[in-house]
Amino acid sequence: MFLRGLLATLLLSSSALAQEVPEAKAAAERALFKQIVEIPTVEGRGNMPKLTRLLTAEFRKAGITNVVVKDHDKTQTLIARWPAANPSGRKPILLMAHMDVVEANPADWKYDPFTFRAEDGWYLGRGASDNKAALTGIVLALQGLKKSGFAPTRDIIILFTGDEETAAMGARRASTEWRALVDAEYALNGDAGGGAVYRDGRVEGFSMQIAEKTYADFTFAATNRGGHSSAPRPDNAIYALAGAIKAVEAHRFAPMINDATRVAYERIAAADSGAYGELVRKWLKDPADRETADLLEANDPGYTRTRCVATMLSGGHAPNALPQKAEANVNCRIFPGVKIETIRTELQALAGPDVAVTLADSSPESGPSPLRDDVVDAYKAAVATRFKDAPIIPMMSAGATDGSYFRNVGIPVYGVGGLWGIVGEKQGAHGLDERVLIEGFHGQVPIWEELLRRLAG
Numbered sequence: 001m002f003l004r005g006l007l008a009t010l011l012l013s014s015s016a017l018a019q020e021v022p023e024a025k026a027a028a029e030r031a032l033f034k035q036i037v038e039i040p041t042v043e044g045r046g047n048m049p050k051l052t053r054l055l056t057a058e059f060r061k062a063g064i065t066n067v068v069v070k071d072h073d074k075t076q077t078l079i080a081r082w083p084a085a086n087p088s089g090r091k092p093i094l095l096m097a098h099m100d101v102v103e104a105n106p107a108d109w110k111y112d113p114f115t116f117r118a119e120d121g122w123y124l125g126r127g128a129s130d131n132k133a134a135l136t137g138i139v140l141a142l143q144g145l146k147k148s149g150f151a152p153t154r155d156i157i158i159l160f161t162g163d164e165e166t167a168a169m170g171a172r173r174a175s176t177e178w179r180a181l182v183d184a185e186y187a188l189n190g191d192a193g194g195g196a197v198y199r200d201g202r203v204e205g206f207s208m209q210i211a212e213k214t215y216a217d218f219t220f221a222a223t224n225r226g227g228h229s230s231a232p233r234p235d236n237a238i239y240a241l242a243g244a245i246k247a248v249e250a251h252r253f254a255p256m257i258n259d260a261t262r263v264a265y266e267r268i269a270a271a272d273s274g275a276y277g278e279l280v281r282k283w284l285k286d287p288a289d290r291e292t293a294d295l296l297e298a299n300d301p302g303y304t305r306t307r308c309v310a311t312m313l314s315g316g317h318a319p320n321a322l323p324q325k326a327e328a329n330v331n332c333r334i335f336p337g338v339k340i341e342t343i344r345t346e347l348q349a350l351a352g353p354d355v356a357v358t359l360a361d362s363s364p365e366s367g368p369s370p371l372r373d374d375v376v377d378a379y380k381a382a383v384a385t386r387f388k389d390a391p392i393i394p395m396m397s398a399g400a401t402d403g404s405y406f407r408n409v410g411i412p413v414y415g416v417g418g419l420w421g422i423v424g425e426k427q428g429a430h431g432l433d434e435r436v437l438i439e440g441f442h443g444q445v446p447i448w449e450e451l452l453r454r455l456a457g
């Protein structure tokens, strides 16, 4: 096993790069990526202008001169437009990625997170996988298309936000107040999607994110007139809250299915002849079957329904006083298309009259984007230039990206990408020693180019 793994590693690192990407091109791609990774675009460090200056210069160099940098909310957002050379009348395509990265503590990392390095077939550095590889890939693909003389038949708009990991004001404002600058038929989001390849070269598939669960925090609050603890009464804020929380624990929301989860489960049903596959087949026959959905949730939580869980708790003000207040936070991941208010009402009914359930925080409600043949076919064909017959797998994310703001205002968003990773090998997004496969990084560029040739040609 070890030998075979080693051999596969050697094959991956030597053959593909040397053969398929000319050395000078790979060196230039890597040099740009290094520059981008080494700008620590962490919230609060004030480095975003360095990156937007660099990217603006890269776009100008390629002949994309319509570049707007918005200063807002202590960060920046870059919007660029490559106008159609031969306008077909179709609405623009929006390309999305984000420029900011999650904080990284050098003491916890093997190497300095903001010093770019290559090692064992990986490029390392904070942001290498989330989201600077795809960001760089999009820039390189646009430069490549320009250089090749590609003449788009519709505008290609680029939106690079500067606070996706935090307040997401860039996406919020772009989808509303700057809508005229970014309005598009649909968006391709480089922050979701991409391929999974086995060490032995087999391809699992390339995913396409078409839906995201809605994030919502609800405050459960019980209030009471309090009193002396030597004289207990049946009404008690802590007991009331505890009862409400236990009701949430026992509750199961109605199971649901959409295009993304159906395809994912159908793939399991076809591939797994064991007990789990049996369960999946049973559920696909009747997605309203709560018991079977429960069993699936135990294996892979979050994909058959809305899920809510208690995450924080506080209450009381003195050891010898009846509590005047008890509060909990219940975090929900709402199935795409379900209204936040519907879930709040359901939680309020569970909590009973002595506990008030209010919305504390949420991402925008966003339904699934409809699967479009043109986008799926173009993505499949673009991936096939490198991985013949690789399946395209629609996907629902449990977390929220910038895409949710656009789905919320009616612009479909497809999370796609030419990058790939190795099945079972961590890339460290948001975590330690973040990295991206060297072969995947360079390999994404022709895939993005082909995708755009097909969708904007």
Ligand SMILES: [Zn+2]
Binding pocket: 098, 130, 131, 164, 191
């Ligand atoms: Zn991201």
